[in-house]
Amino acid sequence: MIGFFDSGFGGLTVMKEYLKRYPEFDYMYLGDQANYPYGPHSQERIEKLTLAGVGYLVEQGCELIIVACNTASAEALRAVQEKYQGKPVILGVLVPTAQEALKQSRFGNVGLIATRSTVDSGKYERELENYTEFYQPKDKRAREKVKLYSQACPLLVPLIEEGLIKHPATRMILRNYLRPLKNAHVDTLILGCTHYPLLQKEINRMMGKNCRVISSSEASVEAIADYFEKHPELLEKLSKNGVRRYLTTDSPERFAALGGQFLGQKIEVERVEYE
Amino acid sequence: MIGFFDSGFGGLTVMKEYLKRYPEFDYMYLGDQANYPYGPHSQERIEKLTLAGVGYLVEQGCELIIVACNTASAEALRAVQEKYQGKPVILGVLVPTAQEALKQSRFGNVGLIATRSTVDSGKYERELENYTEFYQPKDKRAREKVKLYSQACPLLVPLIEEGLIKHPATRMILRNYLRPLKNAHVDTLILGCTHYPLLQKEINRMMGKNCRVISSSEASVEAIADYFEKHPELLEKLSKNGVRRYLTTDSPERFAALGGQFLGQKIEVERVEYE
Numbered sequence: 037m038i039g040f041f042d043s044g045f046g047g048l049t050v051m052k053e054y055l056k057r058y059p060e061f062d063y064m065y066l067g068d069q070a071n072y073p074y075g076p077h078s079q080e081r082i083e084k085l086t087l088a089g090v091g092y093l094v095e096q097g098c099e100l101i102i103v104a105c106n107t108a109s110a111e112a113l114r115a116v117q118e119k120y121q122g123k124p125v126i127l128g129v130l131v132p133t134a135q136e137a138l139k140q141s142r143f144g145n146v147g148l149i150a151t152r153s154t155v156d157s158g159k160y161e162r163e164l165e166n167y168t169e170f171y172q173p174k175d176k177r178a179r180e181k182v183k184l185y186s187q188a189c190p191l192l193v194p195l196i197e198e199g200l201i202k203h204p205a206t207r208m209i210l211r212n213y214l215r216p217l218k219n220a221h222v223d224t225l226i227l228g229c230t231h232y233p234l235l236q237k238e239i240n241r242m243m244g245k246n247c248r249v250i251s252s253s254e255a256s257v258e259a260i261a262d263y264f265e266k267h268p269e270l271l272e273k274l275s276k277n278g279v280r281r282y283l284t285t286d287s288p289e290r291f292a293a294l295g296g297q298f299l300g301q302k303i304e305v306e307r308v309e310y311e
Numbered sequence: 312m313i314g315f316f317d318s319g320f321g322g323l324t325v326m327k328e329y330l331k332r333y334p335e336f337d338y339m340y341l342g343d344q345a346n347y348p349y350g351p352h353s354q355e356r357i358e359k360l361t362l363a364g365v366g367y368l369v370e371q372g373c374e375l376i377i378v379a380c381n382t383a384s385a386e387a388l389r390a391v392q393e394k395y396q397g398k399p400v401i402l403g404v405l406v407p408t409a410q411e412a413l414k415q416s417r418f419g420n421v422g423l424i425a426t427r428s429t430v431d432s433g434k435y436e437r438e439l440e441n442y443t444e445f446y447q448p449k450d451k452r453a454r455e456k457v458k459l460y461s462q463a464c465p466l467l468v469p470l471i472e473e474g475l476i477k478h479p480a481t482r483m484i485l486r487n488y489l490r491p492l493k494n495a496h497v498d499t500l501i502l503g504c505t506h507y508p509l510l511q512k513e514i515n516r517m518m519g520k521n522c523r524v525i526s527s528s529e530a531s532v533e534a535i536a537d538y539f540e541k542h543p544e545l546l547e548k549l550s551k552n553g554v555r556r557y558l559t560t561d562s563p564e565r566f567a568a569l570g571g572q573f574l575g576q577k578i579e580v581e582r583v584e585y586e
Contacts, residue, residue: 069351069352070352070353070356071346072351073351076344076347076348076561076565077345077561078345078561078562078565081345081561190469190472190473191466191469191470191473191475194465194466194469195466197465198465198466200466200484203484204483205480205481205483205484205487206480208479208480208483209475209478209480212480286351286352286353286356287353290351290353
């Protein structure tokens with residue numbers, strides 16, 4: 037079973053990519069709605085909540101767990117990985133997204149839009165540095181070093197959750213957020229929040245054809261394909277019975293309504309409790 | 312000591328009115344930032360969190376506690392009052408706001424803007440019915456019964472917290488929210504969320520001079536003045552040493568930054584833990 041842990045619905049855009057690519061596996065998605073959103077919480081609290089949620093998925097027997105939330109990946113992945121030491125395998129979305137951005141960048145001018153806490157954590161900056169070997173500019177005018185331009189976009193998640201994806205106010209706010217990144221001529225833009233793929237068309241249009249837009253959802257499934265190639269034993273171990281379970285720590289009705297939109301299909305949701 | 316319990320900063324607009332009117336008392340404000348915002352939570356969870364927060368204020372010796380949050384008042388006040396049975400006195404913001412709206416309404420056409428959970432709770436509707444004796448229309452054309460038109464405005468809190476109070480996108484979204492209420496010719500509009508006084512100028516302007524705008528913050532302090540008149544023994548019991556304490560369950564720095572804006576003065580914030 038593959039487990040997804042998220043603070044809410046956003047991780048469903050990640051799971052959607054997995055379901056497309058690997059429909060044969062069993063899946064369990066856990067959204068910690070009771071403490072949603074994680075954005076305004078402190079690092080300490082996000083770590084505590086993520087440890088608890090991942091712990092629940094481990095108990096349920098997941099052999100692979102994706103922390104499918106940029107905020108939780110940025111603030112708590114290390115603590116979770118240190119605790120479980122590879123049993124089971126636990127991966128975040130931040131490293132694959134940073135790597136994909138480095139692969140795609142032509143001039144090393146990378147932009148990031150994300151929640152405030154992801155931006156403030158400085159984790160994308162660090163990962164871009166950690167994996168500079170992925171950055172191989174083909175262009176002569178390329179910078180030697182990658183430079184990151186970050187923009188916190190705290191209003192995008194509520195606007196998306198209110199269904200205002202095509203509303204002029206959303207376009208106005210999005211344009212404000214993207215302006216400094218356009219002015220910095222970023223050639224690659226990281227969508228550092230799993231909600232943002234729902235605005236990707238508009239973002240592509242605003243950033244223009246000289247900028248590549250990288251979503252964590254797509255980057256995560258690309259990275260897992262690589263991982264499976266290097267670890268065929270994991271691929272073998274994963275159960276394949278067509279199971280799909282959606283769990284929430286708060287109201288299942290609310291989760292089913294919005295979650296269904298994110299996943300593009302109707303879902304049945306169960307409520308769980310853990311400490 | 313007067314205690315204020317809120318899920319975050321909003322209750323500071325209520326406390327601000329108290330500080331203006333009653334600067335002599337001691338005050339303690341508790342914002343449950345760790346679980347903020349309450350809007351997306353279920354009734355059950357809001358009740359549990361409010362019981363815990365109010366319990367903490369009781370332990371600290373508050374003789375009067377204001378649940379200064381419409382969502383918590385709507386979902387959890389009854390449970391809290393049942394638990395403490397008047398010792399200490401615990402009041403919400405919903406009843407005084409509903410009463411004030413009834414006093415002000417000329418035709419019984421009342422509008423409500425609030426978070427989704429306050430609207431969904433149906434509590435304002437119920438309180439308007441419970442206190443119809445406050446509705447005494449002076450106008451011949453007045454309705455016999457009060458009618459409530461509700462509008463959930465989940466984007467206003469994030470827009471206010473992002474400081475976009477005068478941003479054209481905020482105006483656009485606000486206009487969308489208010490349109491159905493204008494079309495219904497409401498003569499009184501309840502600001503059923505303690506954040507909204509920060510947008511009151513704009514709301515007054517949009518609703519026009521034929522609509523009276525009632526804020527919970529002002530209504531709460533009006534009601535307490537009445538309460539003190541009827542219960543002079545409480546007025547006497549309240550301590551008066553100029554104490555002002557601001558407590559949060561999450562990062563004090565974050566709280567101090569935004570909270571200071573709400574209160575209109577710099578504040579020092581302490582972190583507390585309770586279960």
